[in-house]
Amino acid sequence: MSDTSDTGPVLAADGTPLKRSLRRALRAQKMRALALIAPLLIFVLVAFIAPIADMLFRSVENQIVGNTLPMTVEELRDWDGEELPEETTFRALYFDLFLASEAKEHTKLGSRLNYEESGVSSLFRTTGRDVDDMGEVFQDALEEISPEFEEAQVWYDMMSGGEGADSNERLLSNQIGRLEQLESDIYSGDVGFVPGAAISDILPNTARAYSAFAAFVHFIDEDVVAEEDPWEAVYAALALDLEDPGTVTALATYDGPGADILRQAAAAELPPVDMQTAFIESNEDWSRVEYWEVIQTYSPPYTTGYFLNAVDMEKTTEGIALRDEDERIYGILFKRTMFMSMMITFSCIALGYPIAWILANLPARTANLLMILVLLPFWTSLLVRTSAWKVMLQQQGVINDVLVWLGLVADESRLVMINNQFGTIVAMTHILLPFMILPMYSVMQTIPPSYLRAAKSLGATPFTAFRRVYFPQSVPGIGAGSILVFILAIGYYITPEIVGGTTGTFISNRIAYHISTSLNWGLAAALGSILLAVVLILYWAYDKIVGIDNVKLGG
Amino acid sequence: MSVMTLTPIEKKPLSFALPVIGAAGAFAGLFVGTSHGSGLMGIVVGAVALMALGFVALQVLGLSMEKPVRWGIIALFTIAGVLLAGVPGFVLGVLFGWFFAFFIYWIGEGRYRANLAPYLTGGQVLWHYSFRVLCGAIFVFLITPILVVMPLSFNAENFFTFTPEMLRFDPAGYSLKHYEDFFTSSGWQQALRNSLAIAPVATLLSVSFGTLAAIGLSSEHVPFRRAIMAILISPMIVPLIISAAGMYFFYSRIGLQGTYMGVVLAHAALGIPFVIITVTATLVGFDRSLTRAAANMGADPVTTFFRVQMPLILPGVISGGLFAFITSFDEVVVVLFVGSANQQTLPWRMFTGLREQISPTILAVATILVAISIVLLATLEMLRRRSERLRGMSPG
Structure with missing residues (x-):
């Protein structure tokens, strides 16, 4: 621009400064590119990244204890873990467990806690059956005192405080919230019942139990509250309330519906409320402090328990400790997965290197023909190759048949090559070999053969020339192939499942087992997260060494 | 000479x-x-x-x-x-x-x-030929399992091994009964239909989204290019069992677990990295001045895309599509968890067959699949050559 004396900004055709015009054009281009990428990015985020995030979340999530036993968890917060919890804790557990067993959620909690301490599952199951009987004692006693306690409508009027009474909306919405947590659902709408404010002051436990009952009847059973007989737990709650001398004095001046039968009940002799004894009678394991410790330890909404479990550790009252020698399985499994993946990687290097070398050094025509022998297995379905190995390796299989036919192995002592580590390593080496050969081949193709000749003409022996000149240049190929094979091997599931038996399985088989058989999803998620972390570190290394943009497919 | x-x-x-x-x-x-x-x-x-x-x-x-x-x-x-x-x-x-x-x-x-x-000294000659023999042995290792499956699929018995009749080349030792079983059994046919219903739709999804995104990614002005690339490639890197576990958890939360849609979405996600990689590689050789020339002559972006860019990158798109198709068609782990019995695909049935009762029908299916992969491999090779030819023609 030396021929212009004008020092002002250079202008574009439409008169705007060129700089701004350029910036705008660039921004438009950027937006266009992003708009093109956005649909896919959103798709992958929803269909793939969100599931992975969900898995990570599940590996620490532990809301089931707090959701199922909210009051018990509250009571246990300050428990010292030394001796059996007090009666109040047992009462809280009774009301929690009653609602949970009505919703059939207590068995889920039982199986969840059973992962941490075996025996909890049956504890919850048996006592869940008995909670009705525990309350029935009080129901029978109360109905003895006044048959009006049998009437659904009487209860309804009594608890709602009659027409036009002040209501206690908060208590009801608390109970609906409790139900929502328990059922992992959202409920809205009119229950058709609101506890009266006065009555819930006098009979706090009864009002709470009846509100929970009402919410359950309305939302889960979808019935009308006023027509249903209350649960046994409501009677138990009333007995509990009537034990308090304060309640009796308050009732003396109360004039809402049902006041007279309540006074009648207060004056009469009711069986004492002793939930501790009732629970221990139902299942004497309730007297064992260990089980209470488990409930207390796993009551926070998030836990490291699954991760500790996945590395063979457990939470004890003294803190975190290794599990007993005979309970440690995941350490062995992780070590075995690592060891076998490494064996597979080394076998792939040993078998892949000569092949890559010969493919890179043969004339192009021959090399292309031989390349088909590498690409055909690469393209063949994984299951085809796995079934082929099953056919080859089994005791009545092709390899054993050939060996017997040749007389190298006696018919009665056929080799056991399947359902063990050997089978998995052989089959997976075959399956992953192309992933080793292809990156090695693309690196070796770039090494000029004249270097080797030059080294030899300078006096190197063929071995020295290979070791000092060729091999160092081929190392990037080995690195790329090894990481690729290792990443793929460490997460393999299908092949170990079919040819691995019990000793040749990987951590992924254990993950699958926990998802589909033992249903311990949290542990499966924790194992998966650890595996994912290992793979991501390797992936990062791969990216540093090779670069993801350089991933090539099929040569 | x-x-x-x-x-x-x-x-x-x-x-x-x-x-x-x-x-x-x-x-x-x-x-x-x-x-x-x-x-x-x-x-x-x-x-x-x-x-x-x-x-x-x-x-x-x-x-x-x-x-x-x-x-x-x-x-x-x-x-x-x-x-x-x-x-x-x-x-x-x-x-x-x-x-x-x-x-x-x-x-x-x-x-x-x-x-x-x-x-060369005598020792070197000996080494040369020993090395060739060694390589030959490795090639045999690579190809034998696939070759062994084929004759066994014509077995007349329900065995997984060569019978004496087969070794004597007695025609009685061979039959097509396992193929017949495959083509007449309703279970296998249903599995085939499921596979054919899932794979093309998943491929279509990943190819259409993937091609657009690859074109976007090939522009020089994309912010966070590396991060976006890492996210899009991740389904290929994360072990299948982890993807399967995550999808199982998440899809059952949102009600997609056990549905056709869920399996299609999962497979499309798994196929995307292959489309991205192949199409991006093709776009590297694409001459951008061609689109500018087209715009210069009055074509709108859509016309430019379909008349100029698409024909040139088509080989890459098709081979990416083939990769995505084979990924979905061969996939077992994810469909095992995300699908239900109604979505049982061919590989799934093979997997359960291999794990539980073993029938040589699996070998017949395997042979058919090998034939399909040979066809696919040939198609890919053809496309690669065509793409190279096209690139050779384009200036620059």
């Missing part, structure tokens, strides 16, 4: 040729011997017989009689094979005879040095 004149091809002394030939004979004899009871006997007989044959061929009859001698050796081995092991022996006899007829002259006449540099 100039190398040929440099390399000395000369007759080797018998003192070298006969022991080598004898050693090869001893090696072959060892196997024949062990299968008939005595390995030692086999070694001795093999070595002596081969040395005698070598002496007759090289010394007595000489080069002029090479052709008839070769045929003679093949005939001799064939007869010996039939006598020793019947019909399978016939095949092995022909192969061994052909090999040894070649080997005797190859060693005896020094032909093995024909394609090598003349200055």
Whole structure:
């Protein structure tokens, strides 16, 4: 621009400064590119990244204890873990467990806690059956005192405080919230019942139990509250309330519906409320402090328990400790997965290197023909190759048949090559070999053969020339192939499942087992997260060494 | 060909040729011997017989009689094979005879040095050929499992191994019954239909989204290019079992678990990295001035895309699509968790078949799948060549 004396900004055709015009054009281009990428990015985020995030979340999530036993968890917060919890804790557990067993959620909690301490599952199951009987004692006693306690409508009027009474909306919405947590659902709408404010002051436990009952009847059973007989737990709650001398004095001046039968009940002799004894009678394991410790330890909404479990550790009252020698399985499994993946990687290097070398050094025509022998297995379905190995390796299989036919192995002592580590390593080496050969081949193709000749003409022996000149240049190929094979091997599931038996399985088989058989999803998620972390570190290394943009497919 | 004149091809002394030939004979004899009871006997007989044959061929009859001698050796081995092991022996006899007829002259006449540099020492020549044999063995390792499956799928029995009838090449030992079973069994047909209902839709999804995104990614002005790339490639890197676990958890939360839609979405996600990688690679060679030229001549972006850009990158798109298709078509782990019995695909059925009761129908299916993969491989190779040709044509 030396021929212009004008020092002002250079202008574009439409008169705007060129700089701004350029910036705008660039921004438009950027937006266009992003708009093109956005649909896919959103798709992958929803269909793939969100599931992975969900898995990570599940590996620490532990809301089931707090959701199922909210009051018990509250009571246990300050428990010292030394001796059996007090009666109040047992009462809280009774009301929690009653609602949970009505919703059939207590068995889920039982199986969840059973992962941490075996025996909890049956504890919850048996006592869940008995909670009705525990309350029935009080129901029978109360109905003895006044048959009006049998009437659904009487209860309804009594608890709602009659027409036009002040209501206690908060208590009801608390109970609906409790139900929502328990059922992992959202409920809205009119229950058709609101506890009266006065009555819930006098009979706090009864009002709470009846509100929970009402919410359950309305939302889960979808019935009308006023027509249903209350649960046994409501009677138990009333007995509990009537034990308090304060309640009796308050009732003396109360004039809402049902006041007279309540006074009648207060004056009469009711069986004492002793939930501790009732629970221990139902299942004497309730007297064992260990089980209470488990409930207390796993009551926070998030836990490291699954991760500790996945590395063979457990939470004890003294803190975190290794599990007993005979309970440690995941350490062995992780070590075995690592060891076998490494064996597979080394076998792939040993078998892949000569092949890559010969493919890179043969004339192009021959090399292309031989390349088909590498690409055909690469393209063949994984299951085809796995079934082929099953056919080859089994005791009545092709390899054993050939060996017997040749007389190298006696018919009665056929080799056991399947359902063990050997089978998995052989089959997976075959399956992953192309992933080793292809990156090695693309690196070796770039090494000029004249270097080797030059080294030899300078006096190197063929071995020295290979070791000092060729091999160092081929190392990037080995690195790329090894990481690729290792990443793929460490997460393999299908092949170990079919040819691995019990000793040749990987951590992924254990993950699958926990998802589909033992249903311990949290542990499966924790194992998966650890595996994912290992793979991501390797992936990062791969990216540093090779670069993801350089991933090539099929040569 | 100039190398040929440099390399000395000369007759080797018998003192070298006969022991080598004898050693090869001893090696072959060892196997024949062990299968008939005595390995030692086999070694001795093999070595002596081969040395005698070598002496007759090289010394007595000489080069002029090479052709008839070769045929003679093949005939001799064939007869010996039939006598020793019947019909399978016939095949092995022909192969061994052909090999040894070649080997005797190859060693005896020094032909093995024909394609090598003349200055190589004996040890280096030996290494050269041992290395070739080693590579050959590895190639055999690579291809044998696939080749073994094919004849076994024609087995007349419900066995997973070669029956004596098959080895005798008795037509009664072979049948198409496993193929018949595959084509008539409602379970397998349903599985095939499921696979064919899932894979194309998943492919379509990943190709359409993936191509657009690859075009976007190829622009120089994309912010966070590396991070976006890492996210899009991640389904290929994360182990399948982890993807399957995560999808199982998440899809059952949102009600997609056990539905056709869920499986399609999962498979599309798994196929995306392949589309991205292949299409991005094709776009590297795409000349951007072509789109500018098209715009210059008045084409709107959509026309430019369909009339100019798309035809040029089509080979890459198709091969990415093939990758995505085969990913979905072969996939077991994710469909095992995300799908329900109604979405049972071909690989799923093969997997349960392999794990529980094993029926050779699986081998028939395997053979069909190998045939499909050969077709796919050929298509891909064709596309690659076409793409290279197209790129060669485009300027710059």
